[in-house]
Amino acid sequence: MAKFNRYLITAALPYANGPVHIGHLAGCYIPADIYVRYLRAKKADVKFIGGTDEHGVPITIRAMKENTTPQAIVDKYYKIINDSFEAMGISFDIFSRTSREIHHKTSADFFLKMYNDGLFETRESEQYFDEVKQVFLADRYIIGTCPNCGNERAYGDQCEVCGRTLSPEELINPRSALSDAVPVKRKTTHWYMPLQNYEPWLKEWLLDGHKEWKNNVYGQCKSWIDSGLQSRAMTRDSNWGIKVPLPDAEGKVLYVWFDAPIGYISATKELTPNWADYWCKEDTKLVHFIGKDNIVFHCIIFPSMLKAHGGFVLPDNVPANEFLNLEGEKISTSRNWAVWVDEYLQDFPDQQDVLRYVLCSTAPETKDNDFTWKDFQDRNDNELVGNLSNFVYRTMVLMHKLCGGKVPPIHADVKDDKDDAVLPMLQAAKQKIEDALENYRFREALQEMMNVSREGNRYLQEKQPWILAKTPELQAQNQAVIDNCLHMCLQITANLAIFANPFMPFTAKKICHLLKVVDRMLEWENAGTLNLVKVGYSLRAPEMLFTKIEDEKIKAQVDKLQATKAAAAPAANGTPAPAKDAAPAKEAVAPKAEIQYDDFAKLDLRVGTIIQAEKVEKADKLLKLLVDIGTEKRTVVSGIAMHFKPEEIVGKQVTLVANLAPRKMRGIESQGMILMAEDNGKLVFVNPAEVVAPGSGVS
Structure with a gap:
């Protein structure tokens, strides 16, 4: 730390198009806050920068869904997100917004400097255009049928049912998300940043200079650079965003991933007139905390922008985390499969530290990890209640009972090896926690903190002051030994406060x-010492730091998720479920356009019997079925795996669209489609009332 005189810590700017969930917290906000609180405890000069990203396609799509304006959307969700972070103790020095004037000016000036230095290429290209709305369409504005799973509402950049990354050209029957019209290609002009020009510098600065970065970060960057970088458009056709500051750029805005990271700079400008000390002086340590989906932008594109512009420090580290899953499934905002922070705070008031502890304990630092409500309960009950809270509470109870509620003195003449071992234990723990935090190993640091509590419990159990005070005569005889024990336990408790502060x-x-000490005691220099509580000082009555969580509360959370899964059942047949806060679904299925009898007669519907069923590898929603239709046996891939176990449906009769053109799904050719009915989230096979011969026609 000696070579740095100040620290600039950023956490990824969340899109202001919805609330934040526990995946966001685990990915970057809790790790960033832990690191910042540690630095502050060390009295470092540190600024913690955050804010909302309020431009880009997700904002406008949310506005369309809610039938309102983009500005109304960002105003609504900025408050929800900011309130959630404050309630969770995420201690930003500033939580700004990219819609603020200072950010618009900072971003426009940044672009103009690069433009005037001749660092952009001007290119004409063909892009999709909506002739009804008279606008160019970003990939996210184009919807169609996914060629992989058959979801009829896949986006032009990704299918949110099967998760496959797509391009608009891959979609079957693409159409505009704005008007439902079939888009056409039109020519448009944009300004591109030739990232390939920065490859030699990136290889030297990043690949040679930062081999200490986390493997997932370094590996992803190396793969991108080794594959060869390409020019990337830094502008878009849109009316929502930062206008391109050029006279011939009507209807053009800055690419959201050009302006968003500049938000760190503009927020620092908003925070302090000395912003340049943090962004432009070489003795500043800049650290970006992000999730793995933002690695390329923070490690390749933004550093290249900073290098091109000149005059800014570059990131010293980008400790990106992997993804946090929920109950074995990928968190999905579109399916409402998430634990939303604002809802957690309502359901578990005053239990912010339980969530902080669990998310740090299971943080996806090196690989994707899973959050389950059962594990949440177990960690609270067994670790926070059974270990940490138990030690502090027992110490306070015994101190009041055996020492008159005051901090007892140390009696040197009766000290033993167990007493003498306390100080080295605390000093070793301090060093281990410090080493882990300096190297962004937050799970390890938290474990070391909890080990101190375990050592405190072990020490207290070995000394057994309650046995030494079993009778008044014994207590009088052993009071000096009792005093030593409880004095040490109180000092361990005070040290635990310092060690826990970054995490909880x-x-x-x-x-x-409880100890009647001021918060200044939490400064890091006080850790690993035995003079934190003063002899003879009266302390407050005992309180449990944590309490066990009732099974009913956990069941309510699991039931809520199960209801979410049931509501998402239509996604198995290609219709995404509504995201949180999306417009409510209609009560009845809207009728489709009228058809003629000849249209219906084209369908070849046959009754079949499922004779084999198995899960499709690496596809949670798909089952591979072998269906007997009398004359032959057909392979059918169906998105029903979330609703039926393979062994449950063997032998069931189904109705099959037998003349549907074959389609490959996950590399398997599907030769038909199973008809299903959906009843309040439950999928039901459409089959005859009585068993009939396989191959029987339906008319």
């Missing part, structure tokens, strides 16, 4: 309150 700040303050 609300708990650290509770301990300070």
Whole structure:
């Protein structure tokens, strides 16, 4: 740390198109806050920068869904997101917005400097255009049928049912998300940044100079650079965003991934007139905390922008985390498969530190990890209640019972090896926690903190002061030994407050309150010492830091997720479920356009019997079925795996569209489609009332 005089810490700017969920917290916000709180405890000069990203396609899509304006959307979700972060103790020095004037000016000036230095290429290309709305369509504005799973509402950049990355050209029957019209190709002009020009510099600065970065970050960057970088458009056709500051750029805005990271700079400008000290002086340590989906932007594109512009420090590290899954499934905002932070705070008031602890304990630092409500309960009950809270509570109870509620003195003449071992244990723990935090190993640091509590419990159990005070005579005889034990336990408790503060700040303050010490005790230099609580000082009555979580509360959360899964059942047949806060679904299925009898007669509907069923590898929603239709046996891939176990449906009769053109799904040719009915989220096979011969026609 000696070579840096100041620290600039950023956390990814969340899109202001919805609330934040636990995946966001685990991905970057809790790790960033832990690191910042540690630096502040060390009295470092540190600024923690955050804010919302309020431009780009997700904002406008959310506005369309809610039948309102993009500005109304960002105003609504900025408050929800900001309130959630504040309630969770994410201690930003500033939480700004990219819609603010200072950001628009900073971004426009940044672009103009690069433009005037001749660092952009001007290119004409063909892009999809909506002739009804008279606008160019970004990939996210184009919907169609996914060629992989058959979802009829896949986006032009990704299918949110099967997760496959797409391009608009791959969609079957593409149409505009704005008007439902078939888009056409039109020529448009944009300004491109030739990233290939920065390859030699990136290889030297990043690949040679930052081999200490996390493997997932370094590996992804190396793959991109080794594959060869290409020019990337830094502008878009849109009316929502930062206008391109050029006279011939009507209807053009800056690409959201050009302006969003500049938001770190504009927010620092908003925070302090000394912003340049943090962004332009070489003795600043810049660290970006992000999720793995933002690695390329923060490690390749934004550093290249900073290098091209000149005058800015470059990131010293980008400790990106992997993804957090939920109950074995990928978190999905479109399917509402998430634990939303604002809802958690309503359901578990004053239990912010439980969530902070669990998310840090299971943080996806090196690989994707899973959050389950059962694990949440177990970690709270067994670790926070059974270990940390148990030690502090027992210490306070025994101190009040055996020492008159005051901090007892140390009696040197009766100290033993167990007493003498406390200080080295605390000093070793301090060093281990410090080393882990300096190297962004937050799970390891948290484990070391909890080990201190375990050592405290072990020490207390070995000394057994309650046995030494079993009778008044025994207590009088052993009071000096009892005093030594409880004095050491109180000093361990105070150290635990310091060690816990970066991870569980609300708990650290509770301990300070119990010990009647000011928050200044939480400064890092005080850790690993035995003079934190003063002899003879009266302390407050015991309180449990944590309490067990009732099974009913956990069941309610699991039931909520199960209801979400049931509501998402239509996604198995290609219709995405509504995201949180999306417009409510209609009560009845809207009728489709009238058809003629000849249209219906084209369908070859036959009854078949499922004779084999198995899950499709690496596809949670798909089952591979072998269906007997009398004259032959057909392979059919169906998105029903979330609703039926393979062994449950063997032998069932189904209705099959037998003359549907074959389509490959996950590399398997599907030769038909199973008809299903959906009843309040439950899928039901459409089959005859009585068993009939396989191959029987339906008319």
